Amino acid sequence: MMNSLILNAATRLLVALLLLFSIYMLLRGHNLPGGGFIGGLIGATGFVLYAIAHGCSATRAALRVEPQSIAMVGLGVALAAGVFAVFFGDALFTGQWLFLGATEDDYGLPLSSVLVFDIGVYLVVFGSILTIVLALEEEV
Amino acid sequence: MELLISVMVGVMIATGTYLMLARNVLRFIFGLILISNAANLMIFVAGRLTPESPPLIPDGADVPPDIVANALPQALVLTAIVIGFGLFAFALTLVYRGYQSMGTLMSDEMRLAEPEEDRQ
Amino acid sequence: MAEAAGEVPRAAGGPAGWISILIPAAIFVWLVQFVPAIASGEVILWAYDWVPSLDIRLSVILDGLSLTFALLISGIGALVTLYSARYLGNHPEYPRFVLYLMAFMFGMLGLVLADNLIALFVFWEVTTISSYLLIGFNSDEAKSRRSALQALLVTGTGGLALLAGIIMLGNVAGSFELSVILSQGDMIRAHPLYAPIVILFLAGAFTKSAQFPFHFWLPNAMAAPTPVSAYLHSATMVKAGVFLMARMNPAIGGTDLWFWTLTIAGGFTAVFASILAMRQTDIKQVLAYTTLMALGTLTLFIGAGTSDAIKAMMLFLVVHSLYKAALFLMIGIVDHATGTREAEVLRGLGRKMPVTAVAAVVAAVSMAGIPPLVGFIGKEFLYKAGLELDQGMFWVTGAAFAASALMFAVAGIVALRPFFGKLAETPKPAHEGPVMMLTGPLVLAGLSLYFGLFPDTIEAWLVAPGTWAVYGDPTVSVDLYLFREVNAAFILSLVTFATGAVIYAIHRPLRNWLGRVFEANPIKFDPGWDQVLDGLKALAAWQTRHLQSGVLQRYLFTVFATLGVAVGLTIWARDALAFDLDLSSELDGLLFKHWAVLIFVAAGSILTALTSSRMTAIVCLGVVGIGVALIFIMFSAPDVAITQLLVETLVVVLVAVAMLKLPHLDLPGRRDKRPWHGVLSIGVGVVSSAVLIAVMQGDIDRRLTDYFEITSWPEAYGRNIVNVILVDFRALDTFGEIAVVVVAALAAYALLRGTHYKKPVAAKEDEA
Numbered sequence A: 001m002m003n004s005l006i007l008n009a010a011t012r013l014l015v016a017l018l019l020l021f022s023i024y025m026l027l028r029g030h031n032l033p034g035g036g037f038i039g040g041l042i043g044a045t046g047f048v049l050y051a052i053a054h055g056c057s058a059t060r061a062a063l064r065v066e067p068q069s070i071a072m073v074g075l076g077v078a079l080a081a082g083v084f085a086v087f088f089g090d091a092l093f094t095g096q097w098l099f100l101g102a103t104e105d106d107y108g109l110p111l112s113s114v115l116v117f118d119i120g121v122y123l124v125v126f127g128s129i130l131t132i133v134l135a136l137e138e139e140v
Numbered sequence B: 001m002e003l004l005i006s007v008m009v010g011v012m013i014a015t016g017t018y019l020m021l022a023r024n025v026l027r028f029i030f031g032l033i034l035i036s037n038a039a040n041l042m043i044f045v046a047g048r049l050t051p052e053s054p055p056l057i058p059d060g061a062d063v064p065p066d067i068v069a070n071a072l073p074q075a076l077v078l079t080a081i082v083i084g085f086g087l088f089a090f091a092l093t094l095v096y097r098g099y100q101s102m103g104t105l106m107s108d109e110m111r112l113a114e115p116e117e118d119r120q
Numbered sequence C: 001m002a003e004a005a006g007e008v009p010r011a012a013g014g015p016a017g018w019i020s021i022l023i024p025a026a027i028f029v030w031l032v033q034f035v036p037a038i039a040s041g042e043v044i045l046w047a048y049d050w051v052p053s054l055d056i057r058l059s060v061i062l063d064g065l066s067l068t069f070a071l072l073i074s075g076i077g078a079l080v081t082l083y084s085a086r087y088l089g090n091h092p093e094y095p096r097f098v099l100y101l102m103a104f105m106f107g108m109l110g111l112v113l114a115d116n117l118i119a120l121f122v123f124w125e126v127t128t129i130s131s132y133l134l135i136g137f138n139s140d141e142a143k144s145r146r147s148a149l150q151a152l153l154v155t156g157t158g159g160l161a162l163l164a165g166i167i168m169l170g171n172v173a174g175s176f177e178l179s180v181i182l183s184q185g186d187m188i189r190a191h192p193l194y195a196p197i198v199i200l201f202l203a204g205a206f207t208k209s210a211q212f213p214f215h216f217w218l219p220n221a222m223a224a225p226t227p228v229s230a231y232l233h234s235a236t237m238v239k240a241g242v243f244l245m246a247r248m249n250p251a252i253g254g255t256d257l258w259f260w261t262l263t264i265a266g267g268f269t270a271v272f273a274s275i276l277a278m279r280q281t282d283i284k285q286v287l288a289y290t291t292l293m294a295l296g297t298l299t300l301f302i303g304a305g306t307s308d309a310i311k312a313m314m315l316f317l318v319v320h321s322l323y324k325a326a327l328f329l330m331i332g333i334v335d336h337a338t339g340t341r342e343a344e345v346l347r348g349l350g351r352k353m354p355v356t357a358v359a360a361v362v363a364a365v366s367m368a369g370i371p372p373l374v375g376f377i378g379k380e381f382l383y384k385a386g387l388e389l390d391q392g393m394f395w396v397t398g399a400a401f402a403a404s405a406l407m408f409a410v411a412g413i414v415a416l417r418p419f420f421g422k423l424a425e426t427p428k429p430a431h432e433g434p435v436m437m438l439t440g441p442l443v444l445a446g447l448s449l450y451f452g453l454f455p456d457t458i459e460a461w462l463v464a465p466g467t468w469a470v471y472g473d474p475t476v477s478v479d480l481y482l483f484r485e486v487n488a489a490f491i492l493s494l495v496t497f498a499t500g501a502v503i504y505a506i507h508r509p510l511r512n513w514l515g516r517v518f519e520a521n522p523i524k525f526d527p528g529w530d531q532v533l534d535g536l537k538a539l540a541a542w543q544t545r546h547l548q549s550g551v552l553q554r555y556l557f558t559v560f561a562t563l564g565v566a567v568g569l570t571i572w573a574r575d576a577l578a579f580d581l582d583l584s585s586e587l588d589g590l591l592f593k594h595w596a597v598l599i600f601v602a603a604g605s606i607l608t609a610l611t612s613s614r615m616t617a618i619v620c621l622g623v624v625g626i627g628v629a630l631i632f633i634m635f636s637a638p639d640v641a642i643t644q645l646l647v648e649t650l651v652v653v654l655v656a657v658a659m660l661k662l663p664h665l666d667l668p669g670r671r672d673k674r675p676w677h678g679v680l681s682i683g684v685g686v687v688s689s690a691v692l693i694a695v696m697q698g699d700i701d702r703r704l705t706d707y708f709e710i711t712s713w714p715e716a717y718g719r720n721i722v723n724v725i726l727v728d729f730r731a732l733d734t735f736g737e738i739a740v741v742v743v744a745a746l747a748a749y750a751l752l753r754g755t756h757y758k759k760p761v762a763a764k765e766d767e768a
Helices: A005-028 A036-054 A056-063 A067-088 A113-139 B002-020 B025-046 B071-102 C011-032 C035-039 C064-087 C094-113 C117-135 C142-173 C178-190 C194-208 C217-223 C226-235 C239-252 C256-279 C283-304 C307-338 C354-368 C374-387 C393-419 C435-453 C455-471 C488-505 C507-520 C525-547 C552-574 C583-587 C592-610 C614-634 C638-659 C675-697 C703-711 C721-729 C731-754
Strands: A097-100 A109-112 C044-051 C056-062
Touching: A005 A036, A005 A113, A036 A056, A036 A113, A036 B071, A036 C638, A036 C721, A056 A113, A067 A113, A067 C731, A109 A113, A113 B071, A113 C638, A113 C721, A113 C731, B002 B025, B002 C552, B002 C583, B002 C592, B002 C675, B025 B071, B025 C592, B025 C614, B025 C638, B025 C675, B071 C638, B071 C703, B071 C721, B071 C731, C011 C064, C011 C094, C035 C064, C035 C455, C056 C064, C056 C094, C056 C117, C056 C178, C064 C094, C064 C226, C064 C239, C064 C307, C064 C435, C064 C455, C094 C117, C094 C226, C094 C239, C117 C142, C117 C178, C117 C194, C117 C217, C117 C226, C117 C239, C142 C178, C142 C194, C142 C217, C142 C239, C178 C194, C178 C239, C194 C239, C194 C256, C217 C226, C217 C283, C226 C283, C226 C307, C239 C283, C239 C307, C239 C455, C256 C283, C256 C393, C256 C507, C283 C307, C283 C374, C283 C393, C307 C354, C307 C374, C307 C393, C307 C435, C307 C455, C354 C374, C354 C393, C354 C435, C374 C393, C374 C435, C374 C455, C374 C488, C393 C488, C435 C455, C488 C507, C552 C675, C592 C614, C614 C638, C638 C721, C703 C721, C721 C731
Parallel strands: none
Antiparallel strands: A097 A109, C044 C056
16 A cells, blocks of 8 residues: 555546446457456456555455455356356357347347356456455555 | 567577576566466467457458458467466465465475475 | 174165165066067167267167176165165164165166176276275275275276277277177287287286186175175176176187187186185185186186087076075075184084075085086086087086086085084074075075076076177077986086085095195285285385475476477477578568567566566566567457556566565575576477477468358457457357456465464565
């Protein structure tokens, strides 16, 4: 934990921005560089920064949930997205798609189990990294 | 460029090996980081190098342009980087914990499970 | 065990008991319905694809041989479980016993019914393991544990040899299906791998069926509870080896190698075991050795291989199972009632235990080969087959004769003498056994008599179809009879009785004399076994001392040296680097940014290796990581580059955090200098470069990439191919990988937060 007023003040804004950016990266990942891995890493980096500036207990309070729970939930979400396909008679982890408002030349707004899977990846990466970093920082 | 990168990967692996062979386990971890990086690069380079044409499909097209980078090794390397990080983090906590309970970073002095007197 | 079989039984062992009795009984009844079809020459096949990619099918072959075995296993199994429910029903561990016994029974049934060699092997090992558990059932006795381990190691080693043999045979025949292999006998026998296959199969069969020189484990296995001995070590498991030889006979039998190996090992085991049996006074031990004799005889006649010999073998197989299981169960009752199994002590039990006596006498008469019991027919056909051999007539007939004569005497000693004469004092007063325990011996003895009087039935149901299967020819006619004419075999039988009677008369001096001979004999198998084990342990300790130093550096040195040498030699041997190096095209178009990255990464790596300063090392690692990320960017991998940059940041953060509490890299004044490690590292580096360069020379297989490129948008609706591969095409892989990440995180968390540690007594190095 560093006692720097500028850092303290700046990180609050920065974490929010990074979190927003990470979700942006996650959502655009299917068509442009990004995705769950990158999104999760960016999000985690934000909170690592927060931990450096405000300390671990403040970070845990800001997270509200234990990071290892986030990781486990992410794993569950990813698995559920995979198992989802089985109910439609497809093999495990086959992508399922729903296109809202699709027209002749436009797919509209696509919703898919693949996106859910990527969200699971995001949560796993995010939660796992914070689990390790916070535990190590608290120990030192 | 392929040839020069190959040589560079060789340098990374040589230095990584040298570090992993050290007595001090912190050096071992440095070596581990170098070798994971080198291994990722190796997989990436083996998929051939294509400058300035990422494996993206432009809007309106069904397939990528004719010349586009090999996406498969990229996907492999991407997950390998994250897994490599997991391995590194675990190794680092192990080393850290080992130092706390044994008071040394020298691998040959960490003999809690196999004390020296047991093996004549 | 005597206390275990208490006076007031839990009703037949409780639910475990009833279930264990009903299952084999039901299987037996179910199998009986196939008898007419099999007796008419049909072979029933049934298959289920188990591991299709490895050609492993769960297929069943029901022919004369497997049906005979399956009926024996389930039938005797039902009688033995009935017996055990009373014998062990009050034992606190009885349900465990039943579980093992059932596991064994299913293993054995699977073994005999399997049509796939791999499945057969799996079941073979199931019987090995369950017999280990059963022999060691009285696990608080050191003797039981030793015997169990011995049986496991001997039969398990044989099992490994068998597996090797199965794989070779499967490759030669092009299939693991027995029904395919059995029809390819001529091709297999002519194959250069034939001899190794036979030797490996026989190694499996001989260890399982306790043929000389692997015979020593079977008498020790008598440490098991008596029902187990009756079931595993007479009627079923030890016959698995015999079964294997019989089953494989059409495929790998009929050569000189087969003939002489089997007849010599079998004949020798038969005679040798009969002599050893004479030495014993513990009736259970005597029965164990006579079992060896029977297994030897069966091996001998499979080896002899004529249709008559196979006929005799099939008949003797059934005959022996019937009388030997009866006798084992009988001795359990006697032991239970009197508290002893000593042949010298037991006398005149007939008056106190009349029913047991009847069963024992009938079984013993069958064992002695006296008419009208089926044992007589069995012996007659052994002689008949032996006398008609072209090759090895004297050896086979002689071995059969010697073994039969000794059996005659042994039958008198163990099963007749204890029941006649004046009642002798026993540790417990003798009394008749309970009905549940008497059922088995009585039924089995009754069958021995029934088949003796009506040999047509056993001929049509079991012996004839079995012979067809083993001999590989369904046209062989089988005609069993109790007595038809005075021929050479009949005369030999009479001579056998006379010889046996003489041996019986002098059995006491003979036993003493044998005792002296064997005492003087320097070669002892059982102590020899201990020596082999001790040697093995010493070898293991020696190699552990020398190979497993416990020093991480040495292990890593070995690993890296092996890697460098193995890969280096491969490259050299394949001439993988024999191509023209075109340096000009390599250097062409190389910009400043390329050079900068290359030099930064290489220099950063070297500096990390050489520095003594932790700070320098972290900075250099950061430089290397960012350099690698730049390479990813330059060569069109934005996703990878972003990931690499972010991970690199986190690595530096983590190392920096941990470093706060870790000491310096080197002790003050001691630099890290390791010239030999340097040489090895440069070697490994050179080899790695060479591999990569060699890879770059070949063509690249882009089929997968092409597929992903073409289908990414039309089928997976994604324009970022890398991401589509990760979350759609290869989502299962990704799922596995994120699971690894979670596990690593949880493990690190547990290590840091979940464990308590004691503060180091004195930190050896200064804090940073």
